[in-house]
């Protein structure tokens with residue numbers, strides 16, 4: 001391999017470096033995405049720490065799509081397929097150059113799951129470190145009213161509301177996203193980064209420490225040191241417990257899902273966790289998630305489900321504090337370990353600030369506060385909270401005795417309308433519509449749905465059905481954030497249901513039921529719904545039903561198949577070759593919308 005060594009020498013590798021572990025640093029820096037715009041120096045910091053610890057860092061970049069910017073137009077078709085592209089590109093770089101270990105510098109929606117899929121596919125020692133969440137915003141409105149706790153969705157739904165003036169919409173838009181970082185609520189990016197922390201593949205505090213805070217530097221440095229330590233343990237001491245598949249075991253998946261359900265995370269987490277499980281060759285299905293959702297209560301309501309933001313979750317002790325509450329209630333599996341701790345006991349003893357003996361490092365980390373100064377750079381502020389939020393009764397993170405609801409924040413529904421299952425974020429559903437019966441208004445694309453909602457075609461009590469937006473049908477399973485935000489903005493958020501084979505943003509709340517499987521393009525019953533059909537939703541009993549006799553559905557199916565099959569009736573959409581390649585292989589959402597290649 002003299003040729004390979006000669007080329008590595010030309011790339012800056014020293015003769016003394018040969019024999020040290022080569023660590024690939026997959027950095028997702030891009031100036032397009034606020035969650036990633038500050039990551040350029042981060043890759044260098046991680047690399048310097050790897051070098052210092054005795055490894056050979058080799059940094060490369062992945063793509064990153066900003067769902068919020070791609071939202072509401074054809075760009076959104078690329079979002080979910082980009083996940084699988086990212087997984088492939090990490091695999092390509094690691095395997096092509098025979099890297100021994102991996103650090104994943106991720107942040108937004110598809111990047112963390114794409115990298116998670118790659119880590120579980122490659123199964124080399126891996127540490128995840130993300131870019132951290134955005135701070136909340138504050139706007140002074142034209143009449144002098146101060147609105148704080150603003151976030152991306154405030155701008156989106158206020159823009160559709162007749163009650164907010166154009167001037168105030170402008171002020172809210174300017175203030176909603178004040179810093180770099182992943183959007184400040186419990187949206188998909190933060191949900192996935194919290195989940196990766198709970199899986200044990202990231203360091204404590206990774207999911208909640210703000211992007212702007214100087215405290216993140218220590219996380220980046222520790223990620224670099226840790227991966228080298230893991231590589232030594234695996235390659236020199238034959239310790240296979242450090243590998244991603246040993247850490248992200250079935251028990252760890254259960255714990256991560258329990259954390260997610262307790263926080264009412266984005267419904268996308270279900271899709272991504274199923275995809276990650278397939279990469280790990282774990283038999284982890286929607287049924288397992290259903291089981292957790294019945295056992296785990298909702299302990300925390302972050303935007304869009306409630307008024308808190310990620311900065312508040314951090315002040316309350318972050319992910320270890322929520323896991324501590326779940327553990328005290330006997331809801332976590334003990335047979336897990338992480339990249340940083342040999343057992344759940346050691347992990348929580350050191351990092352749970354509510355658990356009795358947190359380390360001084362943990363106490364210091366969770367005091368990291370927002371700077372409240374506009375900034376697009378990492379380490380631009382080092383504000384501290386004066387005290388932590390340890391109120392388990394009414395604070396941001398509650399104990400199980402004071403849970404928002406005994407049932408968790410996510411649920412899986414089944415019935416003739418979705419035989420393979422669909423998902424709903426119950427944490428964001430008003431109690432008054434946990435059960436719902438209403439007539440269907442059938443729309444064959446997201447665009448048509450937006451027109452129908454803004455044009456007044458959708459009335460209170462309707463069940464808005466948006467179909468042919470699944471993984472294959474869209475293709476790419478777009479997020480229906482605008483339809484849900486517009487329903488809210490039009491005052492219909494608590495009186496309408498929305499049912500789709502597409503998916504939602506983490507910013508979506510309301511009776512929004514997605515991932516309907518099988519999707520319309522795969523011949524699911526959702527393709528047979530007609531305007532005015534009655535749809536019956538019963539979240540407490542986990543069911544969703546189309547109240548149309550079986551014989552009528554069979555007739556409709558025969559008619560549809562005779563007319564050419566499962567295709568949208570009205571649609572003018574340009575679908576590129578790249579997207580058609582994904583569509584040709586994509587499985588339904590209940591299988592994680594992954595590509596099946598035989």
Ligand SMILES: CC(C)(O)[C@@H](O)C(=O)O
Pocket residue numbers: 067068069109152183186187188189266268479504505506507
């Ligand atoms: C733009 C958002 C809010 O980040 C969305 O993409 C999500 O899924 O949460």
Ligand SMILES: [Mg+2]
Pocket residue numbers: 067068109188479504505506
């Ligand atoms: Mg998204």
